[in-house]
Amino acid sequence: MDAVLIIQSLISGIMMGMVYALLGVGFSLTWGVMHVIHISHAAFGLIGAYLSYSLLQYCGVDPVVSAAVSVPLLFITACGLYQLLIRPITRAQNIVMASMILTFGLAIILENIMALIWKADPRVLTPTYSSGALIAGPFYFQYPHLVGFGLSVLGITAIYLFLKKTYTGMAVRAAWQQPEAAQLYGVNLYRISMITFALAVSTAGAGGISLALLNSFEPHSHNLWLIYLFLVVIVGGVGNVIGTALAGLIIGVITGLSMAFLPFQWVNLVTFGLLMIFLIFRPHGLIKQEGM
Amino acid sequence: MKENRIKDFSMFLITAVLCGLMLMTPAAGFGAGKTIVIGGSLPLTGAYAETGQWIEKGMRFWADEINTKGGLLGRPVEFKIYDDQSDVGKAVTFAEKVITVDKADLLFGGYPGTAARAVMPVAEKHKYVYVSMGGHMKSFLQGYTYSFGAPPLMGEWWYEGFFQWLATVPAEKRPQKAAVYTINNPVGLSLIDSIDRWTKKLNIKIVINEKYNAPLADATALIVKAKQSQCDILFANGFFPDGVTMMKAAKALDYNPKAIVQGIGSVVPAWVKELGKDGDYVFSGTVLSGQLKYPGNDKLNAYVKKTYNLNEYPLYFGFGYAWMQTLEQAVTGAKTLEQTKIRDWLKKNEVNTIAGSLTFDERGLPAPINFGTQLINGKVELISPKNIQTREPVYPKPAWEK
Amino acid sequence: MLSVENITVCYGQMKALQGVSLEISQGDMVALIGANGSGKSTLMNVISGMIQAVSGEIIWEGRPLKGLSPDNICQAGIIQVPEGRKLFPGMTVEENIIMGAYHPNVRRQAPESLQKVFSTFPRLADRRRQFAGSLSGGEQQMVALGRALMAKPRLLMLDEPSLGLAPKAAAEIFMIIKELNKEGMTILLVSQEVLETLSITTYGYVLENGIMALKGPSRELRENPKVKTSYLGL
Numbered sequence: 001m002d003a004v005l006i007i008q009s010l011i012s013g014i015m016m017g018m019v020y021a022l023l024g025v026g027f028s029l030t031w032g033v034m035h036v037i038h039i040s041h042a043a044f045g046l047i048g049a050y051l052s053y054s055l056l057q058y059c060g061v062d063p064v065v066s067a068a069v070s071v072p073l074l075f076i077t078a079c080g081l082y083q084l085l086i087r088p089i090t091r092a093q094n095i096v097m098a099s100m101i102l103t104f105g106l107a108i109i110l111e112n113i114m115a116l117i118w119k120a121d122p123r124v125l126t127p128t129y130s131s132g133a134l135i136a137g138p139f140y141f142q143y144p145h146l147v148g149f150g151l152s153v154l155g156i157t158a159i160y161l162f163l164k165k166t167y168t169g170m171a172v173r174a175a176w177q178q179p180e181a182a183q184l185y186g187v188n189l190y191r192i193s194m195i196t197f198a199l200a201v202s203t204a205g206a207g208g209i210s211l212a213l214l215n216s217f218e219p220h221s222h223n224l225w226l227i228y229l230f231l232v233v234i235v236g237g238v239g240n241v242i243g244t245a246l247a248g249l250i251i252g253v254i255t256g257l258s259m260a261f262l263p264f265q266w267v268n269l270v271t272f273g274l275l276m277i278f279l280i281f282r283p284h285g286l287i288k289q290e291g292m
Numbered sequence: 293m294k295e296n297r298i299k300d301f302s303m304f305l306i307t308a309v310l311c312g313l314m315l316m317t318p319a320a321g322f323g324a325g326k327t328i329v330i331g332g333s334l335p336l337t338g339a340y341a342e343t344g345q346w347i348e349k350g351m352r353f354w355a356d357e358i359n360t361k362g363g364l365l366g367r368p369v370e371f372k373i374y375d376d377q378s379d380v381g382k383a384v385t386f387a388e389k390v391i392t393v394d395k396a397d398l399l400f401g402g403y404p405g406t407a408a409r410a411v412m413p414v415a416e417k418h419k420y421v422y423v424s425m426g427g428h429m430k431s432f433l434q435g436y437t438y439s440f441g442a443p444p445l446m447g448e449w450w451y452e453g454f455f456q457w458l459a460t461v462p463a464e465k466r467p468q469k470a471a472v473y474t475i476n477n478p479v480g481l482s483l484i485d486s487i488d489r490w491t492k493k494l495n496i497k498i499v500i501n502e503k504y505n506a507p508l509a510d511a512t513a514l515i516v517k518a519k520q521s522q523c524d525i526l527f528a529n530g531f532f533p534d535g536v537t538m539m540k541a542a543k544a545l546d547y548n549p550k551a552i553v554q555g556i557g558s559v560v561p562a563w564v565k566e567l568g569k570d571g572d573y574v575f576s577g578t579v580l581s582g583q584l585k586y587p588g589n590d591k592l593n594a595y596v597k598k599t600y601n602l603n604e605y606p607l608y609f610g611f612g613y614a615w616m617q618t619l620e621q622a623v624t625g626a627k628t629l630e631q632t633k634i635r636d637w638l639k640k641n642e643v644n645t646i647a648g649s650l651t652f653d654e655r656g657l658p659a660p661i662n663f664g665t666q667l668i669n670g671k672v673e674l675i676s677p678k679n680i681q682t683r684e685p686v687y688p689k690p691a692w693e694k
Numbered sequence: 695m696l697s698v699e700n701i702t703v704c705y706g707q708m709k710a711l712q713g714v715s716l717e718i719s720q721g722d723m724v725a726l727i728g729a730n731g732s733g734k735s736t737l738m739n740v741i742s743g744m745i746q747a748v749s750g751e752i753i754w755e756g757r758p759l760k761g762l763s764p765d766n767i768c769q770a771g772i773i774q775v776p777e778g779r780k781l782f783p784g785m786t787v788e789e790n791i792i793m794g795a796y797h798p799n800v801r802r803q804a805p806e807s808l809q810k811v812f813s814t815f816p817r818l819a820d821r822r823r824q825f826a827g828s829l830s831g832g833e834q835q836m837v838a839l840g841r842a843l844m845a846k847p848r849l850l851m852l853d854e855p856s857l858g859l860a861p862k863a864a865a866e867i868f869m870i871i872k873e874l875n876k877e878g879m880t881i882l883l884v885s886q887e888v889l890e891t892l893s894i895t896t897y898g899y900v901l902e903n904g905i906m907a908l909k910g911p912s913r914e915l916r917e918n919p920k921v922k923t924s925y926l927g928l
Contacts, residue, residue, distance in 0.1 A: 005517060012510040112337070120341035122532050124540075124566040131570065131694065133544040140512055142544040167796055174782045174793050181780035183764040184742055184773070185845060186797035215509060216536045216566070220338055220378075224507055259513050264504035265476040 004138045009260035010253060011139060015149040017232075017252020018245070019214060022152035023207030023225060024232035025159055025244045026200025032239020033176035033196045036086060036099040040107035041204050042225035044074060047110065048205025049212035050118050053125055062127055064147060067209050071202045078201035082194045090193065107222065114219040125212040148213035152248075155206045159199070160241050172196050176239060231275060237285030246286055328364055328629070330355075330619075331372040331396030333386035333407075338378030340404050342560065343608045347403055348373060350605075350612025353595060354620070364623055372396055376407065383407035387414045397629050401425065401615045403608070405445060405479055412439045421622065421634045423615045428482040432655040438635050440656040442618035443579045443647040445611070447482025450577040453664025454553060455490035457676035457685065463495070465688075467525035467550045471500040471518035473538065474529035475508075475555070483529040483555050499523055508534035511541035519547045529555040532562065543570055543692045550688035551575055559607050564670045572669065573689045577662045580610040580647050583674055583682050584663075588617070588646040604672070614645045695720045695880060696741070696772075696849055701750035703736055703904075710736045711904045713750070718849065718882060723875040725891045725912055726884045727925060728901035734884045735777055737901070738851050742774045743767040754849075769797050771848035775855060777884075779838040783827035787818055790826045790837050794844030804844065811840040814870070832863030839870065850874070851882040856890075868894060888925040892916045900925075 027041045048070050055066040085102060092098035127144065134141040163169040174182040175192045183189060211217070211225065231251060236243030251271065258270040335344035351371065359368050372394055376382040383402050390396045391414070399415060401424025402408050409427025416422075416436045425445035426432055432441060458466060470491055474480045480503070491498055499521045502514070508530070515538070518526055526549045528538045535557025542552065554574040557563060563571050582593045582604035589605075592613060596602045605613075621644070623629065626637040642651045650658040664676030666685045673683040698716040702709065711733045718724050728734050739745040741752060743764040752759040754770055762770070782790050791811055795804035812819040815836045821829065826837055835855055842850060852871065856864035864887070872894045875881050885891040892898055892912040900908035900921065908915065915921050 002520075005513060005520070008516050009513040012512045016509045115337070115341065120337075120345060121560065121562040122342070122536075122566065123562070124536050126566070126568075126570075130540065131543045131692065133546075140516065140545050142512060142541065144540075144544075145510070145512075167801065170785070170789060170793055171796055173785060174796075177782045177784050178780050180744065181776060181782065182793075183744065184768060184776060184780075185794055185841065186765045186768040188763065188765045214537075215507065216533045218339075218342075218533075220341070255509075256513075264473075264502045264514070268505045 006257070006260040008139055010256040011141065012145075013252035013254070013256025013259065014249060015141075015145050015252070016214065016255065017248035017250070018152040018156070019148050019207065019210045019248075020228040020232050020251065021236075021245045021248025022155045022210055023204060024229045024236070024248070025156055025241055026203040026207075027229045028233040028236065028239055028241070028244050029159075029172070029196055030200045031233065033172055034086075034090065034099075034193050035095045036090075036197070037096055037103070038197075038200065039100055039103040039226065040110055040222075041103075041200065042208075042222035042229055043107045043110040043114075044078070044201045045204040045208030045211065045225060046114060046217060046219070046222045048074060048208035049125065049217050050114060050123070051205075052209045052212065053118070053123050056125065056127060063125060063209050063213060064151060067151065067206050070209070071205050074205040075198045075202040078198035079194055081201075082197045086197055087190060087193070111219050111222065118219065120219060122216045122218045123212075124216045125209075127213075130213075144213040148210035151206060151210045151213075155203055155210075156241065156245050159203060160245075162199075163241060168192075168195060231271075233285075235275060235278060235285055237287040240285065240287045243285055243287040250286075326367065327370045328367050328398065329370055329372050329394065329396045330398040330400050330616075331374075331390030331394050332400040332411075333374040333376035333383050333390075333402055335378035335383075335403060335407070336373070336375040340378040342562070344378070344403055346606050346608040347612035350592075350609040350614075351400060351616050353592070353609075354613050354616040358620060364620060365627070365629070371400070373400075376402070380407050380410050384410050384414055387411045391415075391418045391420055398619060398623070400619070401611075403611075405431070405447075409478075412436050415439060419631050421619070421631050421638070423618045423622075425611060425615075426656075428478060429485075430478070430482075432657050436656065438631065440618065440638055440652055442643065442645065442650055442652070442658065443611075443614055443661055444657060445579060446657075446660070446662075447479055448485040449660045449662040450483050450555070451486040451490065451553065451664075452660060452662040453577050453676040454575045455486060455494070455664075457664045458490070458551075459494060461687065466494060467496055467523075469497050469499045469521065469523045470525045470527060471514075471521065471523035471549075472498055472502070472527040472529065473500070473511075473514055474503045474527075475531060475534055476503040476505045479531075480529045480555065483527075487527055487529075496525065504534070506531070506534060508537050511538045512545065514538065515541040515545045515547050518549070519545060524550045526552045527555075528552065528557070530557055531555065532557040532560050535563070536567065539567060539570060539574075546692060546694075548689065548691045552689060558667060561602070561606050564667065568670070569693060572667050573686055574667050575675075575685070576665050576667075578607060578665050578672070578674075579661050579663070580607055580614065581663060581665075581672065581674055582610070583672075584646070584648070584680060586646050586648050587644070588613075592646065610646055614647050617645045618643045618650070695722075695755060696882075697753045698737070698741065699751045699753070701737070701740055701747045701752070703733075703740060703745060703747050709904055711740070711747075714901070714904070714906050716899055716906070718880060720880055721875075721878055722897060723871075723881040723883060723895045725895035725898035725915075726882060726901065727886070727888050727891060727898060727921075729924075730886075732901040733904040734901055735853055736904075738774055738776075738853050738882070738884060741767070741772060741851065765797070768845065769799060771846070772851065773842045773845045773847035773849070774851040775838050775842045775853060777853040777857065779834050781826040781834055781837055781841075783825065785826060786823050787826055787829070787837055788822040791818070791840045791844055794841035797845060800844065800846045803846070807844045807846070811843055814843070815840055830863070831859045832866060835859060835863070835867055836870075839867075843874075847879070849880045849882065851884070853884045854886065855883075856885060856887055864890075888921070889916070892921075 030036045030038045051070040052063040052066040055061040089098045129143040132143045171187045171192050232247040236247030258267045355369050374386040399420045405427035408424040409431040415438050422439045423442050426441040429448045552574050554576045558574050558576050582589050592605045596605045622634045622638045626633045663674050665672050666675050674680050675685040696718045701714045703711040740747050855867050895912045898912045898915045
């Protein structure tokens with residue numbers, strides 16, 4: 001196996017991994033902060049992908065630009081959805097279970113709505129640069145992959161800075177680490193939960209666009225994406241932004257290396273096998289530290 | 293007070309009689325006999341929804357046609373279609389239900405191959421004739437007597453047409469080294485069969501022979517490898533999502549083999565719609581085509597033109613229709629709904645479908661059918677065998693347009 | 695400034711507080727003492743809006759507080775330092791303190807407030823980048839106090855500020871509390887260190903099984919035979 005192919009596989013893996021990380025970071029937050037396991041998270045990612053598909057197809061808007069439209073749109077939608085659906089179940093005895101059942105139903109509804117609007121046939125996001133690659137010596141970086149990767153790094157950095165540097169972001173962390181004290185210092189838990197949920201959903205949208213730049217998608221694709229969400233969140237540690245990003249990188253490296261050294265058909269087997277071993281030794285994920 | 297009650301009661305009586313009449317009317321109207329129920333399941337939602345819905349459309353087109361002609365054995369036909377949500381387990385459950393609970397008169401064929409393969413033993417157990425595409429060669433080697441592939445979808449035959457054409461290309465112009473990437477599932481693996489046989493015959497060296505699991509997130513490394521190994525023919529034995537990933541990588545990396553051969557990814561209409569010019573020039577195979585000159589094809593084309601504004605009926609629309617054609621001719625030929633008699637008739641007689649005339653062997657299979665195809669200007673052209681060729685293939689494949 | 699009138703709180707069937715009343719005036723430091731489970735923390739949480747009373751009134755600066763949410767009560771200037779400090783363990787010392795200024799009313803003054811907190815607790819300034827969970831008990835209590843001061847409290851409620859601290863650290867904390875009151879801060883102090891508490895406060899209340907059993911100037915309570923036997927071990 002020559003070095004070029006190994007590095008090329010690593011590049012591919014890392015780009016993919018970061019996209020999964022962006023898709024997963026919001027899932028991780030809603031899980032960590034609100035104890036809501038948001039099964040329809042990936043379905044919202046898919047909505048982001050479809051929105052950018054339509055905007056590209058009918059208005060010629062580049063996916064990166066359309067992210068600027070669909071991300072806020074998803075934010076507003078998610079706020080409404082929180083008031084309507086999520087807030088009532090936060091009073092449930094077992095929020096985790098209740099949220100899983102509720103959002104599982106929501107995922108099915110969203111899938112059907114998408115199938116209704118965009119039909120069941122698969123779609124491919126093909127911006128003008130979709131057929132090119134940056135060639136660096138013997139290595140290739142497909143432009144859409146680069147853009148998806150860039151969008152992911154940007155998205156994760158933005159979330160990190162939001163949580164680290166803004167009062168609202170700090171309140172999100174505070175609400176999750178010590179909800180009682182957070183309330184005593186003026187944090188309105190419902191408001192913070194709404195923001196967390198909406199933010200998570202909008203990052204899912206951005207993640208969906210990034211993933212659509214790499215792969216084709218159909219209304220049921222979110223089921224597949226959901227597996228990657230669980231993967232990055234469990235490896236990274238629930239609620240941990242840096243952990244999620246690291247998990248994305250690690251999964252990317254593992255996928256890349258197994259692509260280079262093993263028959264391709266083993267790649268998924270190795271990835272999930274390592275995940276299981278990993279969980280035995282680090283059941284809390286990479287970073288146990290609550291917080292970022 | 294009392295008067296009111298009598299009034300109420302009479303109103304009730306009148307309503308009841310009217311309801312009764314309404315219930316009886318349809319039965320009286322049909323006269324000749326009750327509806328023939330044809331049951332089964334299709335993937336109307338989930339992973340294979342797109343294809344499942346086209347099969348349903350083809351079946352319903354057949355049903356409308358036969359009902360306007362006076363029905364099957366003089367009785368109207370009606371479908372009882374369950375949505376198996378692209379789940380093989382559910383397809384089996386629904387097949388059992390259709391036979392044992394709904395007591396349907398006939399069974400229709402399901403999709404995809406994995407579901408058909410699982411329903412075949414159910415049909416055999418209950419002695420129901422099952423006309424479908426089957427689940428590739430293996431499923432027809434189990435000794436089932438009630439299952440028919442009419443026409444079947446046979447991965448093992450899939451590239452026959454393409455290779456027959458390639459054999460006519462002068463040896464020095466043929467590709468020398470092949471890269472074969474195959475999706476790791478029964479459908480993908482069945483495609484390798486004809487590649488193995490023909491590459492030996494044509495002296496093409498298989499340099500790369502790798503399998504991958506779905507989903508294929510990125511094909512860059514695969515294409516780099518093919519490019520490095522100077523493979524001048526690429527076999528992408530997969531479905532739509534991985535097929536697209538492969539094509540996009542090939543274009544981005546400017547990989548220009550003499551030919552790209554696609555499994556079944558390019559069969560879906562979305563291939564042309566979503567990839568546009570980049571989807572052009574891939575070779576593949578087919579069992580059915582609106583461009584074949586068999587009777588019925590023009591009628592189907594006219595219908596899809598009018599209803600869906602398509603120039604040619606989609607493959608699975610044709611499959612749905614052809615399976616029902618076979619079942620119809622068997623029932624009409626046997627003059628009964630008795631399953632064993634229908635089966636025996638099919639074993640002995642010929643049916644005429646939009647895929648041509650078919651006679652079935654012990655396995656329930658017709659003689660190998662496959663037509664080589666190539667996508668040219670967004671249109672599936674038949675390239676092989678020579679007598680049905682709609683266009684001379686474009687070979688070698690032109691370089692990517694940037 | 696704050697008057698609690700006839701508050702009753704129920705946890706299911708159990709009455710945690712029964713007709714409890716309490717008065718605090720501007721600049722006062724009032725003690726609330728009682729055994730474990732007597733209802734001290736419950737009373738604080740009712741004032742903070744964390745627990746809803748079944749009946750009774752809480753009047754703050756002439757306005758009723760009943761029905762307001764904790765964040766609104768925080769905005770009104772009543773700040774609690776909860777028992778066990780309840781710091782944000784995954785945040786740094788500085789972030790913990792800054793979170794005290796979360797409320798928009800005080801957010802603008804945050805930089806100056808932070809300077810002031812660090813000059814009051816110079817030890818925290820050195821550790822500002824450490825995670826709050828890694829500090830000693832005394833230091834953690836300082837962080838909790840610093841966080842509360844950022845919120846510019848007009849009534850500071852301290853729930854067991856010396857609990858679990860080494861004697862030296864506890865004495866230090868009491869020093870600081872006394873200092874704060876001297877600067878004009880109105881304080882409600884809940885503590886099991888009865889002698890210490892009664893010696894720095896002006897007025898005191900004694901809760902027993904959810905009922906206000908005794909009240910009076912701290913000096914008198916200290917001499918009260920019942921207090922002596924029950925709480926001072928004399």
